[in-house]
Amino acid sequence: MSNHNILIIDDEPQIRKLLEITLETNDYSVIQAETGKMGISLAANYNPDLILLDIELPDKNGQQILTELRQWYNKAIIMLSVLSNEEEIVKALDNGATDYLSKPFRTAELLARIRNAIKRNDLPNTNSILIFNDISIDLVARIVKRNDEILKLTTTEYNVLVLLAKNEGRVLTQQFILKEVWGVGSQTEAQYLRVFVGTLRKKIEENPAKPTHIITENGIGYRFH
Amino acid sequence: MSNHNILIIDDEPQIRKLLEITLETNDYSVIQAETGKMGISLAANYNPDLILLDIELPDKNGQQILTELRQWYNKAIIMLSVLSNEEEIVKALDNGATDYLSKPFRTAELLARIRNAIKRNDLPNTNSILIFNDISIDLVARIVKRNDEILKLTTTEYNVLVLLAKNEGRVLTQQFILKEVWGVGSQTEAQYLRVFVGTLRKKIEENPAKPTHIITENGIGYRFH
DNA sequence: ATTAGTCTTTACAAAATCTTTATACACTTC
């Protein structure tokens, strides 16, 4: 019936086995990852309809994995944890988790919450690679290419570029970009942004003096195309 | 800041009071209903952004209310209950509840789950685009097009155009436009406005000498069509 | 401690926009 695809990211084999059996008897197809790193890689390759993400992982904290996934993955993510710590729950939900379930969970509730979460997936398409003519941005690998040539961008340059690219066609005000990239404290430092737009243009534009990707909207901000 | 509207449906006054205080200190505006029937009526009249629905109600069962609301109400509904009964949870979620929380709930978690639920409402809240024959104005993206070609407008030009377009068909006096765009200090500087109407017409009119969009109302001001 | 890489800050040049002035045109009123 459903044939939805679920990715389990959990380091405990017995939990994975339990989930696998439960989900497969309910017509989900299941893929599994033992570590966060492996989970991100599988998510990028298989684009599952839902991810069950354990908070306690051997390599990275589950919250970190959640944040990384949410850079590009916008389908459902349900967090699982033995921690019923309120702070963790709030953090997970604010970081973009669809739901949060404490272990040991009850099977029927888990299944109901999975159904509920998948139901809301019919939203915008998720894509881990953004392409604009000669520029491509791989959000998973954090690699930006121009005509198949890998560009070397600093962290800040990359953050500015991704923010603009994700809002293709929309004018973003300088204040908004500053707030998103530098934080609320730096909204008046418009000069930072000018410098970084300058270096970005040198790297991604054919002719930096006549930009075709990062367009200046005088008096307001910038627009990506 | 948020100013989202939340409807509480619960028969216990002390719970309502507690929720009211919690929500209002977090910048939500709150309306309350004691019974399911009253809740449905308030939901219809106020179209709140989220409904907190208790499962135990004097007149009808909360599950029933949920089903009735879901016939037409498609924003978030969070169920509250002292029953941590798995069957109830599964039923509620399958009946269309956005989330289910057992009482006594923890405040921070409740607030996080409310934020999470409201966030999903806001997604399809995208474009408001004004269209007038060959001219379209996307207020969110801040982009003006003429026959699918993006026009480059300065800040002031854009402000004047949007003000006129939002009041399509209505005559706006020069003083009013000056006040709105330049501020109260410049209401006598009618010449500014003439210059900007001139440049705007050059950009948006087929024949700027015979304008069809920005019409002069002699002695009064301008009208957009 | 040194170095390489990056970010912040300063200074100035370049571009775009706004304001102001000048003048021409259009419309009403007598």
Next chain:
DNA sequence: GAAGTGTATAAAGATTTTGTAAAGACTAAT
């Protein structure tokens, strides 16, 4: 049709905003 009032257009400074280079500050790794 002439005078007077209001409107349109062009073009000149004046001002603001943006772009670029480069020096100084910071950070992390060796």
